[in-house]
Amino acid sequence: MVNKKRLRCHGLPERLVAFRRTHRIPASRLARIAGMSPQAVSQIELGKVTPGVDTVERIANAAGMDAAFLAYGAPSHTAAATVLIPPGFNPLALVADLNALLSGSTGVVDDVYKYLDPAGAFEWAAMLKQSEFSALVASVPLADLVQTLAADMKGHPSDIIALGCGTGDTEVRLVSRLLGKRVSDFRLVLLDISNVLLVIAVQHATECLKRSHSVPCVAVLGDFRRLTDYNHLFAPDSPRRRVFTMFGYTFANLDNEVQFLRRSLSWASEGDLLLLDLPEVATTNLEPTEIRRKDPGFAQRRGEDWVSGIYSFLTVPIRRNLLGIETCKVYTELDLTSCVVPGSYAVVNRVTIRLKGGEEKRFSVGYSKRYDREKLAATMSDEGWVLRETFSYGTSFFLALFERKRVR
Ligand SMILES: C[S@@+](CC[C@H](N)C(=O)[O-])C[C@H]1O[C@@H](n2cnc3c(N)ncnc32)[C@H](O)[C@@H]1O
Secondary structure, three states: OOOHHHOOOOOHHHHHHHHHHHOOOOHHHHHHHHOOOHHHHHHHHOOOOOOOHHHHHHHHHHHOOOHHHHHHOOOOOOOOOEEEOOOOOOHHHHHHHHHHHHHOOEEEOOOHHHHHOHHHHHHHHHHHHOHHHHHHHHOOOHHHHHHHHHHHHOOOOEEEEEEOOOOOHHHHHHHHHHHHOOOOOEEEEEEEOOHHHHHHHHHHHHHHHOOOOOOOEEEEEOOHHHHHHHHHHHOOOOOOEEEEEEOOOOHHHOOOHHHHHHHHOOOOOOOOEEEEEEEEOOOOOOOHHHHHHHOOOOOOOOOHHHHHHHHHHHOHHHHHHOOOEEEEEEEEEEEOOOOOOOOOEEEEEEEEEEEOOOOEEEEEEEEEEEEOHHHHHHHHHHOOEEEEEEEEEOOOEEEEEEEEOOOO
16 A cells, blocks of 8 residues: 555645635635535545546646646746736837937937847846945845835735836845745736846746745736836735835836826825835935035945946947947936925936037936935825835935825
C-alpha cells in the first residue's frame, strides 16, 4: 500500500480551502460552476475523497486557479499575469504628437516619451543600477510603511494599483514584505505606459509571486492620466480597498498634480489609500538663491555618474527623433511659477540643440517638483485625501500615505 502522505497531491484539500477563503468563493458557488454537487466538493475539502485528474481540472477551472498547483502545490509553469490594454490607448498617436512637437523650435517634451521609447526604458533601467541611485531606492522605508499598511489591509480584500510601475522593483519589494506580514488577500495591478518596462515588471512580479498563488497579478498598458476611462478594469466585484502607489517620484513629475487627482483619481472610494514617493523642499524659504544653494538638483552634490546618466536619459526623445543634431546641451533651471501645490518648486531641465544646418531648438525635457509636507497635506486634504503618515528617507525624500475621506 502507498503511504498517502508521501503522494505529491498531499495537501490538496488545504490548498483548495485556503484559495476559496482568500478569494471569497463560497463552496456552493464553486460546486455549481464546476458542475458538481456541494457534497462532492465538501468530501474533497474534508480529505475524505481524493479527486481524479478530470475533477481536479474542473474544480481548478471553476475557482480560477492553476490545476497543477491545486493538485501538487506547484505551478505547471511560471505564473503569468493577465495583460489588459484599455480602449483608446494609442501609442502611435503619442509618437505622432512628439514628432509634431519636435518639428517646431521650442516646447515641452512630456515625461512619457522618455519611457515610451525602448532606448529610454533601457536607460531608465540602467540608471536604477547606478550605485548612488540604487542605494537611494534601496533605502525607501518599506518596512515602516508595511507596518501601517498591513494593519489596514488585513481582513480587507484589496487591490494594490501601482501607477507608473516601471520595472516594478520597489512595488514587488512592497508585495514581498506584505506577504511576509501574512497579508495575502490582495491583487497586484501593474500599470505603465511603457510596454518594455511593463514586461520587465510583470516578469519580476510573477517570479516573486509564483510561490504565493493567492496574489493574482494584472498588467495594464496605459496612461494613468486617463485612469477614469479605465476604472471599470478595477471595478470591484466585492468591496475591495484600493491602494494606489506612485513610487519613483512619479507624482512630482506631473504638470499639474491637482488636476491629476481630480481627473484620474476622483472615482476613488472612502478608505482607499494613495501612497506618494516624493522629493522634499531643500528650504521652506522659497528664495531662489537659497534654493539653488541648497537643492541637490543645483548644488552639484550628486556624483558624476548620476548626473551623466540623468542627462543621457532626459535627452532620449530628442536624440532618437531629431536628425542632424550637432550639439545638445542640458541645463537646469528653477521654476517657481508653474507649481500648483503651495510651498513647492520645480527643478526643470532644458536642452538647447544646434542642428547641422545651424538651426537652434530649445525644449524642456525634465520637470521634478519638491514639496513642503505640511502644505502638500493641506492641498491634498482640500482634494479629499487626508494625510495618514509620512516616512523620511535619504537626505531629502519621503513617502506620504493618504486616505480618501468621505466623498460628498
Ligand atoms: C520615475 S519612473 C518610476 C518607476 C517605478 N515606479 C520606480 O519606482 O522605479 C516613472 C514611471 O511612470 C511611467 N509613466 C510616466 N508617465 C505615465 C503615464 N502618463 N501613464 C502611465 N505610466 C506613466 C513611466 O513609464 C515610468 O515607468
